[in-house]
Amino acid sequence: MSSTASPALHVNGLRAEWVRTWAFACRNVIMARRNVFFVFELTFWPGVAMLSHGLLTQFLALTPEMTAFILSGTVALSAVQVCQLDVAYAVLFDIWSKSMKHQFLAPVGIRHLALGSWLVGVARGLVVFALMAFIGTRAFGFDFLGGGAGSLAAFLAGCFLCALVIGLLVCTLVLLFGTRAETSAWAAVNLVVMLAGIYYPISVLPGWVAAISAAIPLTYFLDAFRAGYGFESQFSAPLIKGFALALLYVALAHWALAAAITRARRTGLLLKLSE
Amino acid sequence: MLAVDARDLSKTFRAGWLHRRRTEALRGVSLQVPRGAIFGLLGPNGAGKTTLLSILATLLLPDSGSATVLGLDVVRDSLALRRRLNMASGNASFVWSLRPGEVLMFYGRLYGLSGRSLRRRVEELIEGCELTSHRRTEYNELSTGLKQRLAFAKALLNDPEVLFLDEPTLGLDPDMSIRIRAQIARLRRDRGTTIILTTHYMREAEELCDEIAFIKGGRILAQGGPDALKRQIRLGEVITLRLDPLEPAGLASLPGVLEYRIRDEHLECTVDVADKRLPELLRWLHEQGVVVRQCEVREPDLEEVFVELNR
Numbered sequence: 001m002s003s004t005a006s007p008a009l010h011v012n013g014l015r016a017e018w019v020r021t022w023a024f025a026c027r028n029v030i031m032a033r034r035n036v037f038f039v040f041e042l043t044f045w046p047g048v049a050m051l052s053h054g055l056l057t058q059f060l061a062l063t064p065e066m067t068a069f070i071l072s073g074t075v076a077l078s079a080v081q082v083c084q085l086d087v088a089y090a091v092l093f094d095i096w097s098k099s100m101k102h103q104f105l106a107p108v109g110i111r112h113l114a115l116g117s118w119l120v121g122v123a124r125g126l127v128v129f130a131l132m133a134f135i136g137t138r139a140f141g142f143d144f145l146g147g148g149a150g151s152l153a154a155f156l157a158g159c160f161l162c163a164l165v166i167g168l169l170v171c172t173l174v175l176l177f178g179t180r181a182e183t184s185a186w187a188a189v190n191l192v193v194m195l196a197g198i199y200y201p202i203s204v205l206p207g208w209v210a211a212i213s214a215a216i217p218l219t220y221f222l223d224a225f226r227a228g229y230g231f232e233s234q235f236s237a238p239l240i241k242g243f244a245l246a247l248l249y250v251a252l253a254h255w256a257l258a259a260a261i262t263r264a265r266r267t268g269l270l271l272k273l274s275e
Numbered sequence: 276m277l278a279v280d281a282r283d284l285s286k287t288f289r290a291g292w293l294h295r296r297r298t299e300a301l302r303g304v305s306l307q308v309p310r311g312a313i314f315g316l317l318g319p320n321g322a323g324k325t326t327l328l329s330i331l332a333t334l335l336l337p338d339s340g341s342a343t344v345l346g347l348d349v350v351r352d353s354l355a356l357r358r359r360l361n362m363a364s365g366n367a368s369f370v371w372s373l374r375p376g377e378v379l380m381f382y383g384r385l386y387g388l389s390g391r392s393l394r395r396r397v398e399e400l401i402e403g404c405e406l407t408s409h410r411r412t413e414y415n416e417l418s419t420g421l422k423q424r425l426a427f428a429k430a431l432l433n434d435p436e437v438l439f440l441d442e443p444t445l446g447l448d449p450d451m452s453i454r455i456r457a458q459i460a461r462l463r464r465d466r467g468t469t470i471i472l473t474t475h476y477m478r479e480a481e482e483l484c485d486e487i488a489f490i491k492g493g494r495i496l497a498q499g500g501p502d503a504l505k506r507q508i509r510l511g512e513v514i515t516l517r518l519d520p521l522e523p524a525g526l527a528s529l530p531g532v533l534e535y536r537i538r539d540e541h542l543e544c545t546v547d548v549a550d551k552r553l554p555e556l557l558r559w560l561h562e563q564g565v566v567v568r569q570c571e572v573r574e575p576d577l578e579e580v581f582v583e584l585n586r
Contacts, residue, residue, distance in 0.1 A: 015389070016387040019384050019387055019388070019389040020384060020385055020387065022384060022389075023380075023381050023382075023384030023385050026380070026381065026384070027370070027373070027377075027381050030372075030373065030377055031370070031372065031373075034372050035372065093370050094370070096371075097368055097369060097370045097371050097414075098368040099367075099368045099369045099370060101329075101334050101362075102367070102369065102382060102429065103385070104334065105332060105333070105334060105357060105361070105362055106357060106382060106385035106386055107354055107355075107357040107358045107385070107386065107387070108385050109354075112385075262336070265333075265334065265335055265336045266335075266336045267288070267289070268288050268326075268335060270334055270335070271325075271329055271334060271335060274368070275366070
């Protein structure tokens, strides 16, 4: 074994911020390329969801507008699910491989792991959307641009911001409760989209549940997107409210994850997750 | 100048929701390590070695007390400190489906390395740690020795000023252990790296460490250089004799004889000062008509110090 020491050329400032962020993005890409499970996440489940829901709309002989209402919910669920999983993977990969301490031994911040993994999540979410749009258009005549390109872009951006919040919350839960909480990576998003009115307007929900729905940004993004297909909006300025809420939750989730990491350092969970 | 200055560190782990179990891992540990030293932490399982190392490496927050590494507080200045330290452990693990180069690239980027300097550094470490022929092998398919070499390579990515090694040769074959030890010694010699290691191998500690601390039950029981420790513990010196008859009666009552035992057909007699007691002992044996076929004086080794402290 020869001596390996040599002066390392570290970069600083904004470049270093980007390099650390890019590290998480690269790792997620490698893992996504190498694992057949990820291909299922990306193609199989979204494809099955679009086909089964599309067929359901045909069986029920729904109007093109109602079909758009249902299938926009299907797209929201799949895009948010895939994107938030990537954010959660930033912590879950290390949980599964018991390598958590190495990541937090390095000079990284939550912004690096969140942004890096989210960028890959957005890319994978866009692939999911493209696949679903292709199936939806070809098989069921669903025009995703029916509400305009701007409406679609805002809808997808909103979905991905919600995914970031959910992914950060999953990371927080895992760092608070350990491996017991890892199922939240798959469960949390289903609860959120159910409350956000995935296949129905939130007006059908009981009053107190609707109040919770009004605190979820995805509710507003679905509402705004569906308004482009002629459905009356239930909120004034839904996009502004949606983005404002989403950004607020991103900040809160960031703070919650930082607090969870500090707690894990105090309780020793960070080490326990590496044993 | 001190690389590590820890004062009165305490840490208690709590487990369970209703009936909380408390485990006092550290009870007021103070420790000073000069820059450029190799410092060993020895102690039985559960003594608090890894807890202490983890606090110094900013992975764990102490309940009370304070510690600085390279003059930076391990709690308040943890982010700045992490750029300048690193850690490897004998039971390290990395993401299973990544290859050695990918593991090093990932952590290299976390330490702010990029582009050509990152690639060069990774290549240096892969070659230096003899991982070249395994660069296409996924982590979960590497042998224990290769995994440890990779952990060691990862710990050198940022050219750390302080390196924490938690049982770095655990489970390695003797050949690889020797090479890892040589690399540790070379790091200090060439780079002036301060190295703090935990180990169960006394020979390793004796060979590498300038100073050693024995820790048990969360307390440091003794600290000093290997030779100083042996003197401090007052184990005495061992006179090994091959006698005929093997065990003469009345030996234990001789002045200066602390204890004796028979091992491998030899009598091991521990005395307070060998220079003074050896002539007396030989004279007494002669008077008893005992034939002395072989005689040897040695200092106790670190293992005996460890056993003594662990009692």
